[in-house]
Amino acid sequence: MKNRNVGRKWMQSGLIIVIIMMFAMNFAGCKSKEASPSITVKSSTGAISTTVNKTTQKRTTALNTSAAEQPDLTGTEVNEQVIEEESNETEENPAEEVFDLNGRTIIWKSWRDYTAIPNTPEVLEVCNKFMKAAEEKYNFKIEFQKVPSTILNDYINSALAGIKFADVFETINSSAFPTLSNKNLLLVIDPYLNFNAPPWNVPHARYGSWMGKMYGLFPALTAEFGVFYNKNIFSSQGLPDLHDLKDQGNWNWNTFLEVAINATRDFNGDGIVDQWGLVADPLNLGLSLAMANGSDYVLESPETFKFNLDNPNAIHALQFYSDLFNVYKVTPYNTWWAAALKLFAGNSAAMAVREGWAAKRDFQPNNINFGFEVLPKGVDVTTYRGLSLGGGCQVFPADLKDPEKVVKAFAEFWAWWDETKSGYMSASDIVRSWGKSQMLTERDLQAFMEVSANQVVSRARHFPEMNTLISTEILNKIATMEKSVGNAVDSVKQQAQAAIDARLVK
Incomplete structure (x- = not known):
């Protein structure tokens, strides 16, 4: 009615x-x-x-x-x-609206240096060129401000006090969603940008979305989780190069396990492992295996999220995780990343599961002769799948003045891969530029780019309480054989879903 x-x-x-x-x-x-x-x-x-x-x-x-x-x-x-009414004339598409921001200064904040966002000189050059063109086109100026890493809480406090914080600012997407979106503190940008057409209909645009709405702008994706391997160990001990296994179409959980078994050594026979086949952060190892086998810790829909470790693909991944510790004993128990890195850097581990972008920070300073390859293919999938946890995302305050103009003006220079602009960089060239500063060889760089192209965003990091349950009540229990995989999953299923639901409540 x-x-x-x-x-x-x-x-x-x-x-x-x-x-x-x-x-x-x-x-x-x-x-x-x-x-x-x-x-x-x-x-x-x-x-x-x-x-x-x-x-x-x-x-x-x-x-x-x-x-x-x-x-x-x-x-x-x-x-x-x-x-x-009838007309013999053909109507043309309206010309692009070029609005005037009247010399407005747009405040852009991040906890990182500005140059760290484009990350390499090549991408920075494109970013600067596009920014200057956008400033001239729409008559505005960007003022970049580096602020403390408490940027998320600082924005919340400013917003609740009615004090302007910025026109656009960077935050980690897993921190922004749902913390800021639940409080209605973020601007929904779908009305202002078309994410179904170039340049925004790209896979990495999804990283700025949450529950069916777009809130933030992401750059082209860097490479996240893959397998680093110590080439000196592989060469001296006759282990097959991971690139060769991948090129032969034979890089899967079976060959991954075989390499890990052969690389795990007790050199002096005292019953203590001197060299491990694999090291990794336990939580990320479990998630990497799940993603490589076509699953995730949570299942996303536009309306909600569901606990997702009770499906067959996830169960198989968790069983493989348990077997690495208990059956094959190729990875040390309860070794978090600081200890894992120490083992890998000290030539006491042959492989490590870690983000590709971490090579420059974690491996290069330790003078490790490393290689890098995609995650091995799981038993239930036919293609390689990688894991991405997200990262820095440019978002806009909900009370932004002239939101359409500011969003469009900022987006004008943020899409460095926009083919309609002179001097653009393709998304693959951007990733390649980033990878060149991380990888040691061209073949490693190719793997870096493939990881970037095939990775799937996991929403697990958005639910820290659920992650704690998974870590303590599933991964720890099955790594020590305190519980079977099925019993461990069943024991926390309801609690984990409750933790997810509580996180989504506004």
């Missing part, structure tokens, strides 16, 4: 509009030398702007209201009514 009443009101309003339009046309006919008039009529639902174009004889009536003012029009088509 509500839609019918709205429809009747609009039919009445439409009759008034038609009468006014006819009057306007007659008046325009008497003054043919004047421009076509624009008439604004106030109604109970907002301002209706009616424009009559003499050349094409096309009349358009559009409702201009804020989202809060719009009536419930579900099932009706009254947001825009277009009446067209």
Whole structure:
């Protein structure tokens, strides 16, 4: 009934509009030398702007209201009514609107140095060039401010106090969603950018989304989890190079396990392992295996998230995780990354599961002769899949002044891969530029780029309470054989789902 009443009101309003339009046309006919008039009529639902174009004889009536003012029009088509008369002319697509920000300074904040965001000189050059062009096009200036790493809490405190913090700022996407989105402190940017068309219909754009809405802008993706391996150990002990296994189509859990078994050594026979086949952070190892086998800790839909370790692919991944510790004994128990890195850097581990972008920070300073390859293929999948946990995301405050203009102006220079712009870099070239600073050889760089292309974003990091349960009650229990995989998963399923649900509550 509500839609019918709205429809009747609009039919009445439409009759008034038609009468006014006819009057306007007659008046325009008497003054043919004047421009076509624009008439604004106030109604109970907002301002209706009616424009009559003499050349094409096309009349358009559009409702201009804020989202809060719009009536419930579900099932009706009254947001825009277009009446067209016959014309021999072909209407062209409207030219891009070039608005004027009147010299406005847009404050952009991050806890990182500005140069660390584009990350390499090549990408920085493109970013600077695009920024200058956007500033000239829309008449604004970017003011970048490096701030403390407490940026998330600082923004929340400023927003709650009604104090402007920035026009755009960087935060980790797993921190922003749902912490900021739950509090309605972030601007939804879907209305201003088309994420179904270039340059924004790219896979990495999804990293700025949450529960069906777009909030943030991501750069092209760097490479996250893959397998590092110590080439000196592989060469001296006759282990097959991982690149060769991959090129032969034989890089999977079986060959991964075989290498790990052969690399695990007790050199002096004292019963203590001197060299491990594999080291990794336990939580990320479990998640990497799950993702490589086509699963994740959580299952995402536009409406909600579900605990997802009870599906067959995840169960197989968890069983393999348990077997690495208990059956094959190729990886040390309870070794977090600091200890794992020490083993790998000290030539006491042959392989390590770690993010590709961490090579420059973790491995290069230790002068490790390393290689890098994609995660091995799981038993239930036919393609290589990688794991990405997300990262820095550029977001906008919910109360941003002139949101459409600011979002479009910022996005104008942020899409470094936009093929319509002179001097752009393709997404693959951006990743290659980043990888060149991390990898030691061209073959490692190719693997870095493949990891970037095949990785899938996991939402696990968005739910820290769930992760704690998984770490303590599943991964720890199955690594020590305190529980079977099935029993461990069943024991926390309800608690984990409750932790997810609690995190989503606004």
